[in-house]
Amino acid sequence: MTKLFKLTLAAGAALLAAGAHAQAFPASGKTITLIVPFAAGGPTDKVARDLAEALRKPLNGATIVVDNAAGAGSTIGTAKAFRAAPDGYTLLVTHIGMATTPTLYRNPGYKYDEFEYLGLINEVxxxxxxxxxxxxxxxxxxxxxxxxxxxxxxxxxxxxxxxxxxxxxxxxxxxxxxxxxxxxxxxxxxxxxxxxxxxxxxxxxxxxxxxxxxxxxxxxxxxxxxxxxxxxxxxxxxxxxxxxxxxxxxxxIWHGLYAPKGTPAAVVKTLNDALKVALKDPEFIKKEEGLGAVVVNDARVNPADHKKFVASEVTKWGAVIKAAGQYAD
Structure with missing residues:
Protein backbone atom coordinates (compact mmCIF):
# COMPACT_ATOMS: atom_id res chain seq x y z
CA MET A 1 0.00 0.00 0.00
CA THR A 2 1.52 3.29 -1.04
CA LYS A 3 2.15 6.11 1.38
CA LEU A 4 -0.14 8.39 -0.64
CA PHE A 5 -2.95 5.82 -0.52
CA LYS A 6 -2.55 5.47 3.25
CA LEU A 7 -2.73 9.23 3.67
CA THR A 8 -5.84 9.36 1.50
CA LEU A 9 -7.51 6.64 3.59
CA ALA A 10 -6.58 8.43 6.81
CA ALA A 11 -7.96 11.73 5.54
CA GLY A 12 -11.16 10.05 4.43
CA ALA A 13 -11.56 8.35 7.80
CA ALA A 14 -11.05 11.68 9.57
CA LEU A 15 -13.73 13.34 7.45
CA LEU A 16 -16.14 10.50 8.11
CA ALA A 17 -15.46 10.70 11.84
CA ALA A 18 -15.99 14.46 11.83
CA GLY A 19 -19.23 14.05 9.93
CA ALA A 20 -20.44 11.36 12.32
CA HIS A 21 -19.53 13.57 15.29
CA ALA A 22 -21.48 16.50 13.87
CA GLN A 23 -24.49 14.32 13.10
CA ALA A 24 -24.36 12.78 16.57
CA PHE A 25 -25.04 16.05 18.39
CA PRO A 26 -26.40 15.81 20.95
CA ALA A 27 -24.74 12.49 21.72
CA SER A 28 -26.81 9.87 23.47
CA GLY A 29 -26.45 10.10 27.25
CA LYS A 30 -24.85 13.57 27.26
CA THR A 31 -26.53 16.35 29.21
CA ILE A 32 -27.03 19.86 27.89
CA THR A 33 -26.75 22.54 30.58
CA LEU A 34 -28.51 25.90 30.34
CA ILE A 35 -26.65 28.38 32.53
CA VAL A 36 -28.95 31.03 33.99
CA PRO A 37 -26.98 33.91 35.56
CA PHE A 38 -29.76 34.61 38.07
CA ALA A 39 -31.25 32.89 41.10
CA ALA A 40 -33.74 30.05 40.85
CA GLY A 41 -37.36 31.16 40.81
CA GLY A 42 -36.71 34.44 39.03
CA PRO A 43 -38.07 35.52 35.63
CA THR A 44 -35.12 34.32 33.55
CA ASP A 45 -35.04 31.03 35.43
CA LYS A 46 -38.70 30.46 34.58
CA VAL A 47 -38.07 31.15 30.90
CA ALA A 48 -35.08 28.81 30.85
CA ARG A 49 -36.97 25.94 32.48
CA ASP A 50 -39.89 26.31 30.06
CA LEU A 51 -37.44 26.43 27.16
CA ALA A 52 -35.60 23.33 28.41
CA GLU A 53 -38.83 21.35 28.20
CA ALA A 54 -39.58 22.63 24.69
CA LEU A 55 -36.05 21.90 23.43
CA ARG A 56 -35.97 18.26 24.50
CA LYS A 57 -38.07 16.91 21.63
CA PRO A 58 -36.26 18.63 18.72
CA LEU A 59 -32.95 17.63 20.34
CA ASN A 60 -33.84 13.94 20.24
CA GLY A 61 -35.00 13.72 23.83
CA ALA A 62 -31.76 15.06 25.28
CA THR A 63 -31.50 15.63 29.00
CA ILE A 64 -31.43 19.39 29.58
CA VAL A 65 -30.78 20.88 33.01
CA VAL A 66 -30.65 24.43 34.36
CA ASP A 67 -27.64 25.67 36.30
CA ASN A 68 -28.31 28.84 38.30
CA ALA A 69 -25.02 30.75 38.59
CA ALA A 70 -26.23 34.02 40.10
CA GLY A 71 -24.36 37.07 41.28
CA ALA A 72 -22.70 40.35 40.29
CA GLY A 73 -25.53 41.53 38.07
CA SER A 74 -25.49 38.35 35.93
CA THR A 75 -21.78 38.62 35.11
CA ILE A 76 -20.72 35.54 37.12
CA GLY A 77 -22.97 33.12 35.27
CA THR A 78 -22.43 34.77 31.90
CA ALA A 79 -18.64 34.59 32.31
CA LYS A 80 -18.99 30.93 33.30
CA ALA A 81 -20.81 30.22 30.05
CA PHE A 82 -18.25 32.28 28.13
CA ARG A 83 -15.42 30.08 29.44
CA ALA A 84 -17.25 26.78 28.88
CA ALA A 85 -16.13 24.22 26.33
CA PRO A 86 -17.44 25.23 22.88
CA ASP A 87 -19.13 21.91 22.18
CA GLY A 88 -22.82 22.80 22.43
CA TYR A 89 -23.37 21.12 25.78
CA THR A 90 -23.16 24.32 27.83
CA LEU A 91 -25.43 27.16 26.76
CA LEU A 92 -26.51 30.49 28.24
CA VAL A 93 -30.02 31.85 28.72
CA THR A 94 -29.94 35.48 29.74
CA HIS A 95 -31.86 38.69 29.33
CA ILE A 96 -31.20 42.30 28.43
CA GLY A 97 -28.16 42.22 30.72
CA MET A 98 -26.20 41.01 27.69
CA ALA A 99 -26.65 44.54 26.30
CA THR A 100 -26.19 46.56 29.50
CA THR A 101 -23.02 45.08 31.00
CA PRO A 102 -20.73 46.73 28.40
CA THR A 103 -21.68 50.06 29.99
CA LEU A 104 -22.27 48.97 33.57
CA TYR A 105 -19.03 47.03 34.00
CA ARG A 106 -15.52 47.86 32.83
CA ASN A 107 -14.47 44.21 32.90
CA PRO A 108 -17.39 41.77 33.28
CA GLY A 109 -15.19 38.79 32.36
CA TYR A 110 -16.51 38.35 28.85
CA LYS A 111 -17.30 40.23 25.65
CA TYR A 112 -20.93 40.32 24.58
CA ASP A 113 -20.07 40.07 20.88
CA GLU A 114 -17.83 37.03 21.29
CA PHE A 115 -20.60 34.50 21.97
CA GLU A 116 -22.23 32.37 19.32
CA TYR A 117 -25.72 33.85 19.04
CA LEU A 118 -28.45 31.22 18.74
CA GLY A 119 -31.62 33.33 18.62
CA LEU A 120 -33.97 35.53 20.62
CA ILE A 121 -36.56 33.72 22.74
CA ASN A 122 -39.18 36.19 23.95
CA GLU A 123 -40.01 39.74 24.93
CA VAL A 124 -41.49 40.51 28.32
CA ILE A 253 -37.17 42.78 28.49
CA TRP A 254 -35.95 40.11 26.09
CA HIS A 255 -34.26 36.77 26.59
CA GLY A 256 -31.82 35.07 24.24
CA LEU A 257 -29.93 31.80 23.84
CA TYR A 258 -26.12 31.73 23.41
CA ALA A 259 -23.23 29.29 23.08
CA PRO A 260 -19.51 29.78 23.78
CA LYS A 261 -17.43 31.22 20.97
CA GLY A 262 -15.99 28.57 18.71
CA THR A 263 -18.90 26.16 18.95
CA PRO A 264 -18.87 24.26 15.61
CA ALA A 265 -21.08 25.72 12.90
CA ALA A 266 -22.93 22.43 12.51
CA VAL A 267 -23.77 22.38 16.23
CA VAL A 268 -24.86 26.02 16.13
CA LYS A 269 -27.21 25.18 13.26
CA THR A 270 -28.62 22.17 15.12
CA LEU A 271 -29.28 24.28 18.20
CA ASN A 272 -30.81 27.12 16.19
CA ASP A 273 -33.06 24.70 14.32
CA ALA A 274 -34.15 23.19 17.63
CA LEU A 275 -34.82 26.65 19.09
CA LYS A 276 -37.05 27.54 16.13
CA VAL A 277 -39.07 24.37 16.72
CA ALA A 278 -39.29 25.06 20.46
CA LEU A 279 -40.55 28.60 19.88
CA LYS A 280 -43.49 27.18 17.92
CA ASP A 281 -44.34 24.59 20.57
CA PRO A 282 -47.97 25.29 21.64
CA GLU A 283 -47.28 24.38 25.27
CA PHE A 284 -44.26 26.70 25.45
CA ILE A 285 -46.24 29.55 23.87
CA LYS A 286 -49.11 28.95 26.30
CA LYS A 287 -46.78 29.07 29.32
CA GLU A 288 -45.09 32.27 28.13
CA GLU A 289 -48.37 34.01 27.28
CA GLY A 290 -49.69 33.04 30.70
CA LEU A 291 -46.88 35.13 32.18
CA GLY A 292 -47.44 38.04 29.83
CA ALA A 293 -44.44 37.25 27.63
CA VAL A 294 -44.53 37.28 23.83
CA VAL A 295 -42.61 34.52 22.05
CA VAL A 296 -40.42 35.90 19.25
CA ASN A 297 -41.43 34.85 15.73
CA ASP A 298 -39.47 37.29 13.57
CA ALA A 299 -35.99 37.41 12.01
CA ARG A 300 -34.34 37.75 15.41
CA VAL A 301 -34.63 33.98 15.90
CA ASN A 302 -31.74 33.79 13.41
CA PRO A 303 -28.19 34.10 14.81
CA ALA A 304 -27.09 37.05 12.65
CA ASP A 305 -30.24 39.08 13.28
CA HIS A 306 -30.13 38.25 16.99
CA LYS A 307 -26.56 39.57 17.22
CA LYS A 308 -27.43 42.72 15.25
CA PHE A 309 -30.40 43.38 17.57
CA VAL A 310 -28.27 43.04 20.71
CA ALA A 311 -25.69 45.46 19.29
CA SER A 312 -28.47 48.04 18.82
CA GLU A 313 -29.60 47.45 22.41
CA VAL A 314 -26.05 48.05 23.67
CA THR A 315 -26.22 51.50 22.09
CA LYS A 316 -29.73 52.22 23.39
CA TRP A 317 -29.15 51.22 27.00
CA GLY A 318 -25.66 52.65 27.09
CA ALA A 319 -27.16 56.10 26.60
CA VAL A 320 -29.73 55.54 29.38
CA ILE A 321 -27.17 54.26 31.87
CA LYS A 322 -24.65 57.02 31.11
CA ALA A 323 -27.36 59.66 31.50
CA ALA A 324 -28.18 58.23 34.94
CA GLY A 325 -24.49 58.20 35.89
CA GLN A 326 -24.70 54.65 37.22
CA TYR A 327 -21.56 52.66 36.56
CA ALA A 328 -19.96 49.69 38.24
CA ASP A 329 -16.27 48.86 38.52
Missing amino acids: PMVVVGKPALAANNWQELNTWIGQNKGKVNLANAGLGSASHLCGLMLQNALKTEMTTVPYKGTAPAMTDLIGGQVDIMCDQTTNTTSQVEGKKIKAYAMSTAKRVTTPAIYKDLPTLDETGMKGFNVS
Whole structure:
Protein backbone atom coordinates (compact mmCIF):
# COMPACT_ATOMS: atom_id res chain seq x y z
CA MET A 1 0.00 0.00 0.00
CA THR A 2 1.52 3.29 -1.04
CA LYS A 3 2.15 6.11 1.38
CA LEU A 4 -0.14 8.39 -0.64
CA PHE A 5 -2.95 5.82 -0.52
CA LYS A 6 -2.55 5.47 3.25
CA LEU A 7 -2.73 9.23 3.67
CA THR A 8 -5.84 9.36 1.50
CA LEU A 9 -7.51 6.64 3.59
CA ALA A 10 -6.58 8.43 6.81
CA ALA A 11 -7.96 11.73 5.54
CA GLY A 12 -11.16 10.05 4.43
CA ALA A 13 -11.56 8.35 7.80
CA ALA A 14 -11.05 11.68 9.57
CA LEU A 15 -13.73 13.34 7.45
CA LEU A 16 -16.14 10.50 8.11
CA ALA A 17 -15.46 10.70 11.84
CA ALA A 18 -15.99 14.46 11.83
CA GLY A 19 -19.23 14.05 9.93
CA ALA A 20 -20.44 11.36 12.32
CA HIS A 21 -19.53 13.57 15.29
CA ALA A 22 -21.48 16.50 13.87
CA GLN A 23 -24.49 14.32 13.10
CA ALA A 24 -24.36 12.78 16.57
CA PHE A 25 -25.04 16.05 18.39
CA PRO A 26 -26.40 15.81 20.95
CA ALA A 27 -24.74 12.49 21.72
CA SER A 28 -26.81 9.87 23.47
CA GLY A 29 -26.45 10.10 27.25
CA LYS A 30 -24.85 13.57 27.26
CA THR A 31 -26.53 16.35 29.21
CA ILE A 32 -27.03 19.86 27.89
CA THR A 33 -26.75 22.54 30.58
CA LEU A 34 -28.51 25.90 30.34
CA ILE A 35 -26.65 28.38 32.53
CA VAL A 36 -28.95 31.03 33.99
CA PRO A 37 -26.98 33.91 35.56
CA PHE A 38 -29.76 34.61 38.07
CA ALA A 39 -31.25 32.89 41.10
CA ALA A 40 -33.74 30.05 40.85
CA GLY A 41 -37.36 31.16 40.81
CA GLY A 42 -36.71 34.44 39.03
CA PRO A 43 -38.07 35.52 35.63
CA THR A 44 -35.12 34.32 33.55
CA ASP A 45 -35.04 31.03 35.43
CA LYS A 46 -38.70 30.46 34.58
CA VAL A 47 -38.07 31.15 30.90
CA ALA A 48 -35.08 28.81 30.85
CA ARG A 49 -36.97 25.94 32.48
CA ASP A 50 -39.89 26.31 30.06
CA LEU A 51 -37.44 26.43 27.16
CA ALA A 52 -35.60 23.33 28.41
CA GLU A 53 -38.83 21.35 28.20
CA ALA A 54 -39.58 22.63 24.69
CA LEU A 55 -36.05 21.90 23.43
CA ARG A 56 -35.97 18.26 24.50
CA LYS A 57 -38.07 16.91 21.63
CA PRO A 58 -36.26 18.63 18.72
CA LEU A 59 -32.95 17.63 20.34
CA ASN A 60 -33.84 13.94 20.24
CA GLY A 61 -35.00 13.72 23.83
CA ALA A 62 -31.76 15.06 25.28
CA THR A 63 -31.50 15.63 29.00
CA ILE A 64 -31.43 19.39 29.58
CA VAL A 65 -30.78 20.88 33.01
CA VAL A 66 -30.65 24.43 34.36
CA ASP A 67 -27.64 25.67 36.30
CA ASN A 68 -28.31 28.84 38.30
CA ALA A 69 -25.02 30.75 38.59
CA ALA A 70 -26.23 34.02 40.10
CA GLY A 71 -24.36 37.07 41.28
CA ALA A 72 -22.70 40.35 40.29
CA GLY A 73 -25.53 41.53 38.07
CA SER A 74 -25.49 38.35 35.93
CA THR A 75 -21.78 38.62 35.11
CA ILE A 76 -20.72 35.54 37.12
CA GLY A 77 -22.97 33.12 35.27
CA THR A 78 -22.43 34.77 31.90
CA ALA A 79 -18.64 34.59 32.31
CA LYS A 80 -18.99 30.93 33.30
CA ALA A 81 -20.81 30.22 30.05
CA PHE A 82 -18.25 32.28 28.13
CA ARG A 83 -15.42 30.08 29.44
CA ALA A 84 -17.25 26.78 28.88
CA ALA A 85 -16.13 24.22 26.33
CA PRO A 86 -17.44 25.23 22.88
CA ASP A 87 -19.13 21.91 22.18
CA GLY A 88 -22.82 22.80 22.43
CA TYR A 89 -23.37 21.12 25.78
CA THR A 90 -23.16 24.32 27.83
CA LEU A 91 -25.43 27.16 26.76
CA LEU A 92 -26.51 30.49 28.24
CA VAL A 93 -30.02 31.85 28.72
CA THR A 94 -29.94 35.48 29.74
CA HIS A 95 -31.86 38.69 29.33
CA ILE A 96 -31.20 42.30 28.43
CA GLY A 97 -28.16 42.22 30.72
CA MET A 98 -26.20 41.01 27.69
CA ALA A 99 -26.65 44.54 26.30
CA THR A 100 -26.19 46.56 29.50
CA THR A 101 -23.02 45.08 31.00
CA PRO A 102 -20.73 46.73 28.40
CA THR A 103 -21.68 50.06 29.99
CA LEU A 104 -22.27 48.97 33.57
CA TYR A 105 -19.03 47.03 34.00
CA ARG A 106 -15.52 47.86 32.83
CA ASN A 107 -14.47 44.21 32.90
CA PRO A 108 -17.39 41.77 33.28
CA GLY A 109 -15.19 38.79 32.36
CA TYR A 110 -16.51 38.35 28.85
CA LYS A 111 -17.30 40.23 25.65
CA TYR A 112 -20.93 40.32 24.58
CA ASP A 113 -20.07 40.07 20.88
CA GLU A 114 -17.83 37.03 21.29
CA PHE A 115 -20.60 34.50 21.97
CA GLU A 116 -22.23 32.37 19.32
CA TYR A 117 -25.72 33.85 19.04
CA LEU A 118 -28.45 31.22 18.74
CA GLY A 119 -31.62 33.33 18.62
CA LEU A 120 -33.97 35.53 20.62
CA ILE A 121 -36.56 33.72 22.74
CA ASN A 122 -39.18 36.19 23.95
CA GLU A 123 -40.01 39.74 24.93
CA VAL A 124 -41.49 40.51 28.32
CA PRO A 125 -43.46 43.62 29.34
CA MET A 126 -42.69 45.41 32.58
CA VAL A 127 -45.33 46.55 35.04
CA VAL A 128 -45.19 49.13 37.82
CA VAL A 129 -46.35 47.40 40.99
CA GLY A 130 -46.76 48.49 44.59
CA LYS A 131 -47.02 47.06 48.08
CA PRO A 132 -50.52 45.84 49.06
CA ALA A 133 -50.98 48.50 51.75
CA LEU A 134 -50.31 51.40 49.37
CA ALA A 135 -53.25 53.81 49.44
CA ALA A 136 -53.12 54.42 45.68
CA ASN A 137 -55.43 52.17 43.62
CA ASN A 138 -54.65 53.39 40.10
CA TRP A 139 -51.85 55.15 38.23
CA GLN A 140 -53.23 58.66 38.74
CA GLU A 141 -53.37 58.14 42.50
CA LEU A 142 -49.93 56.57 42.54
CA ASN A 143 -48.44 59.45 40.55
CA THR A 144 -49.97 61.94 42.98
CA TRP A 145 -48.65 59.96 45.95
CA ILE A 146 -45.13 59.86 44.47
CA GLY A 147 -45.28 63.64 43.95
CA GLN A 148 -46.35 64.17 47.54
CA ASN A 149 -43.54 61.99 48.88
CA LYS A 150 -40.53 63.13 46.86
CA GLY A 151 -37.34 61.60 48.17
CA LYS A 152 -39.25 59.24 50.46
CA VAL A 153 -40.47 56.62 47.97
CA ASN A 154 -38.57 53.34 48.20
CA LEU A 155 -38.06 51.83 44.74
CA ALA A 156 -36.91 48.20 44.82
CA ASN A 157 -34.88 46.42 42.19
CA ALA A 158 -33.17 43.05 41.77
CA GLY A 159 -29.66 44.50 41.62
CA LEU A 160 -27.40 46.49 39.32
CA GLY A 161 -28.16 45.75 35.68
CA SER A 162 -31.36 43.84 36.43
CA ALA A 163 -34.51 44.44 34.41
CA SER A 164 -36.14 46.13 37.39
CA HIS A 165 -33.11 48.39 37.84
CA LEU A 166 -33.22 49.52 34.20
CA CYS A 167 -36.96 50.13 34.21
CA GLY A 168 -36.61 52.02 37.48
CA LEU A 169 -33.98 54.31 35.95
CA MET A 170 -36.27 55.16 33.06
CA LEU A 171 -39.26 55.63 35.37
CA GLN A 172 -37.44 58.14 37.57
CA ASN A 173 -36.15 59.97 34.51
CA ALA A 174 -39.63 60.15 32.95
CA LEU A 175 -41.23 61.35 36.20
CA LYS A 176 -38.35 63.81 36.74
CA THR A 177 -38.07 62.70 40.33
CA GLU A 178 -35.56 60.76 42.38
CA MET A 179 -36.57 57.88 44.61
CA THR A 180 -34.66 55.95 47.23
CA THR A 181 -33.37 52.97 45.29
CA VAL A 182 -33.23 49.72 47.24
CA PRO A 183 -31.19 47.04 45.41
CA TYR A 184 -31.54 43.36 46.25
CA LYS A 185 -29.58 40.25 45.34
CA GLY A 186 -32.24 38.95 43.02
CA THR A 187 -35.88 39.32 42.13
CA ALA A 188 -37.24 36.92 44.75
CA PRO A 189 -36.04 38.85 47.83
CA ALA A 190 -37.14 42.15 46.26
CA MET A 191 -40.63 40.76 45.65
CA THR A 192 -40.77 39.30 49.15
CA ASP A 193 -40.10 42.69 50.70
CA LEU A 194 -42.58 44.39 48.36
CA ILE A 195 -45.29 41.95 49.44
CA GLY A 196 -44.28 42.50 53.06
CA GLY A 197 -44.42 46.29 52.69
CA GLN A 198 -40.74 46.93 53.42
CA VAL A 199 -40.46 48.79 50.09
CA ASP A 200 -43.07 50.82 48.23
CA ILE A 201 -42.92 50.14 44.50
CA MET A 202 -41.02 48.23 41.83
CA CYS A 203 -41.00 47.98 38.03
CA ASP A 204 -40.62 44.33 37.14
CA GLN A 205 -41.24 41.74 34.45
CA THR A 206 -44.70 40.23 34.11
CA THR A 207 -43.05 36.79 34.31
CA ASN A 208 -42.39 37.63 37.96
CA THR A 209 -45.39 39.76 38.88
CA THR A 210 -48.37 37.99 37.31
CA SER A 211 -49.05 35.38 39.99
CA GLN A 212 -48.57 37.98 42.72
CA VAL A 213 -51.00 40.42 41.07
CA GLU A 214 -53.54 37.66 40.45
CA GLY A 215 -53.24 36.60 44.09
CA LYS A 216 -53.74 40.25 45.17
CA LYS A 217 -50.47 40.18 47.06
CA ILE A 218 -49.33 43.35 45.26
CA LYS A 219 -51.02 46.12 43.25
CA ALA A 220 -50.46 46.77 39.54
CA TYR A 221 -50.58 50.31 38.13
CA ALA A 222 -49.22 50.68 34.58
CA MET A 223 -47.43 48.82 31.78
CA SER A 224 -44.06 49.76 30.30
CA THR A 225 -44.81 48.81 26.69
CA ALA A 226 -46.01 51.04 23.84
CA LYS A 227 -49.26 49.05 23.54
CA ARG A 228 -51.53 47.72 26.24
CA VAL A 229 -51.05 44.14 27.37
CA THR A 230 -54.18 42.01 27.01
CA THR A 231 -52.80 38.61 28.03
CA PRO A 232 -53.10 37.60 30.80
CA ALA A 233 -56.40 39.38 31.42
CA ILE A 234 -55.24 40.75 34.78
CA TYR A 235 -53.38 43.52 32.88
CA LYS A 236 -55.91 44.41 30.18
CA ASP A 237 -57.29 47.50 31.95
CA LEU A 238 -53.92 48.94 32.93
CA PRO A 239 -52.75 52.02 30.99
CA THR A 240 -49.32 52.18 29.40
CA LEU A 241 -46.89 54.71 30.82
CA ASP A 242 -46.94 56.34 27.40
CA GLU A 243 -50.69 56.86 27.77
CA THR A 244 -50.21 58.49 31.16
CA GLY A 245 -48.17 61.27 29.57
CA MET A 246 -44.67 59.75 29.48
CA LYS A 247 -44.49 59.92 25.70
CA GLY A 248 -42.14 57.42 24.12
CA PHE A 249 -41.81 55.27 27.24
CA ASN A 250 -41.37 51.76 25.89
CA VAL A 251 -39.45 49.09 27.78
CA SER A 252 -39.63 45.36 27.29
CA ILE A 253 -37.17 42.78 28.49
CA TRP A 254 -35.95 40.11 26.09
CA HIS A 255 -34.26 36.77 26.59
CA GLY A 256 -31.82 35.07 24.24
CA LEU A 257 -29.93 31.80 23.84
CA TYR A 258 -26.12 31.73 23.41
CA ALA A 259 -23.23 29.29 23.08
CA PRO A 260 -19.51 29.78 23.78
CA LYS A 261 -17.43 31.22 20.97
CA GLY A 262 -15.99 28.57 18.71
CA THR A 263 -18.90 26.16 18.95
CA PRO A 264 -18.87 24.26 15.61
CA ALA A 265 -21.08 25.72 12.90
CA ALA A 266 -22.93 22.43 12.51
CA VAL A 267 -23.77 22.38 16.23
CA VAL A 268 -24.86 26.02 16.13
CA LYS A 269 -27.21 25.18 13.26
CA THR A 270 -28.62 22.17 15.12
CA LEU A 271 -29.28 24.28 18.20
CA ASN A 272 -30.81 27.12 16.19
CA ASP A 273 -33.06 24.70 14.32
CA ALA A 274 -34.15 23.19 17.63
CA LEU A 275 -34.82 26.65 19.09
CA LYS A 276 -37.05 27.54 16.13
CA VAL A 277 -39.07 24.37 16.72
CA ALA A 278 -39.29 25.06 20.46
CA LEU A 279 -40.55 28.60 19.88
CA LYS A 280 -43.49 27.18 17.92
CA ASP A 281 -44.34 24.59 20.57
CA PRO A 282 -47.97 25.29 21.64
CA GLU A 283 -47.28 24.38 25.27
CA PHE A 284 -44.26 26.70 25.45
CA ILE A 285 -46.24 29.55 23.87
CA LYS A 286 -49.11 28.95 26.30
CA LYS A 287 -46.78 29.07 29.32
CA GLU A 288 -45.09 32.27 28.13
CA GLU A 289 -48.37 34.01 27.28
CA GLY A 290 -49.69 33.04 30.70
CA LEU A 291 -46.88 35.13 32.18
CA GLY A 292 -47.44 38.04 29.83
CA ALA A 293 -44.44 37.25 27.63
CA VAL A 294 -44.53 37.28 23.83
CA VAL A 295 -42.61 34.52 22.05
CA VAL A 296 -40.42 35.90 19.25
CA ASN A 297 -41.43 34.85 15.73
CA ASP A 298 -39.47 37.29 13.57
CA ALA A 299 -35.99 37.41 12.01
CA ARG A 300 -34.34 37.75 15.41
CA VAL A 301 -34.63 33.98 15.90
CA ASN A 302 -31.74 33.79 13.41
CA PRO A 303 -28.19 34.10 14.81
CA ALA A 304 -27.09 37.05 12.65
CA ASP A 305 -30.24 39.08 13.28
CA HIS A 306 -30.13 38.25 16.99
CA LYS A 307 -26.56 39.57 17.22
CA LYS A 308 -27.43 42.72 15.25
CA PHE A 309 -30.40 43.38 17.57
CA VAL A 310 -28.27 43.04 20.71
CA ALA A 311 -25.69 45.46 19.29
CA SER A 312 -28.47 48.04 18.82
CA GLU A 313 -29.60 47.45 22.41
CA VAL A 314 -26.05 48.05 23.67
CA THR A 315 -26.22 51.50 22.09
CA LYS A 316 -29.73 52.22 23.39
CA TRP A 317 -29.15 51.22 27.00
CA GLY A 318 -25.66 52.65 27.09
CA ALA A 319 -27.16 56.10 26.60
CA VAL A 320 -29.73 55.54 29.38
CA ILE A 321 -27.17 54.26 31.87
CA LYS A 322 -24.65 57.02 31.11
CA ALA A 323 -27.36 59.66 31.50
CA ALA A 324 -28.18 58.23 34.94
CA GLY A 325 -24.49 58.20 35.89
CA GLN A 326 -24.70 54.65 37.22
CA TYR A 327 -21.56 52.66 36.56
CA ALA A 328 -19.96 49.69 38.24
CA ASP A 329 -16.27 48.86 38.52
